[in-house]
Amino acid sequence: MGQPNLDKLRQELRRGTLVLAVLAQLREEHYGYSLRKALHDHGLAVEEGTLYPLIRRLESQGLLDSQWREESNRRKRFYHLSDTGHAVLDALARDWADMNGCLKSLLKGAGT
């Protein structure tokens, strides 16, 4: 398989899991850049062009609450999980665990 295809498939694979990662990370309050750094510190490098629109979408879906606040003489928008967000995160985390079990079983012997 050519590298461009592999990159595209990886991108698709990560896109679905990114929502879960962002929700999990936003149990603590973050602004955009600090969230990106936190995800990076956990080994998940996310493009800014993907992360910021995603946060906005999650907020418009009611999964995040946000607040403009001043920090280090700069106005920043801080995000954290809303009550709905907490419930959704719990549900998605359970789904992820189930899916992970399935995939482990499917991938057994696949040379991974």
Place this chain on the structure above:
Amino acid sequence: MKWITAYLNEVGRHLDPATSEGVLEELRVSLEEAARDIASGNDPSETQQKQAINAFGHPMKVASEFNGPRYLIGPLWFGTHLSTLKIVTAIVVSISIGLLLTVYVTDGQTTSVLRSLTGVLDTALTAAVVVTIVFIVLGASAEQIDPYVDWTADKLSLRGAQPLWRVSVGDQLFNLASEVIFLLWWNGAIVFTNVFPTLEGDIPIALGPVWQALYWPLNVLVAGYLLLHVSIVVRCVWSRVTLWAEIALGLVLLVACAWVLLHPPLVVLAGDASAAGSLPHRLAIAFVIVIAGLTLWDLGSAARKLFGRDGNAGMGTITSP
């Protein structure tokens, strides 16, 4: 940080104005912090600003991520829109060319080739625009009424369980063009050179008397073919009815070909025909045989589809087990 400001202005040009202010303010914080991190906490240089910008990517791409997917027609209708566009444009262009030819021949009206082509192109573009507007409206309505939510298998018709015999649009357009040209010529709307070139000079030729008896039968037969092929091109699939119609018309055409071949001469040469020998007559026979052969091929292809012996998996056949 002028490079960051320039970049944000570019992104802002493509953003939804309702949300752009907040988005840009948030992006500015992130870009400036990223640039400062690259500069290890110091004021970033121009190169360091550009490094931070590069991590974000093309302004239009970033803006499109914020705006979300926006469609004029939408992926749901795209395939149907494209095929309708092709069919309508092909039909409109064929009719326009047919009309132009008829006007030239019957009225002797002369127009430059460029002007004629511009006219045909203009008609085709108008048709394409109308089709596109219809689909934009359809796409917008479908988005509002969302007909897919209420869909169940009860809405299927068993008529759709018959094999799906796909049509080669190229073949059918060739058929349509041939049939239109034949009808125009057969009825005298267009005239081809009616001389046979020989070493002694051109000899005028004409159709033999056998064809006179076929004037109306061939008009009806080819008009029938024309209607059949227009309906096939519009529907894009063969049905049992159209396959049977193709077979019936093919059989009639084969009978007509056989009848013509049994009643020579097919062409008549003016004056002393001995100079040309029987070559024009033999050429006419060969032409009729080729037509009969092509008809036989189409007839066999239709029969194979109907009776399930066609290896037409490559034509997109879908059959129920």
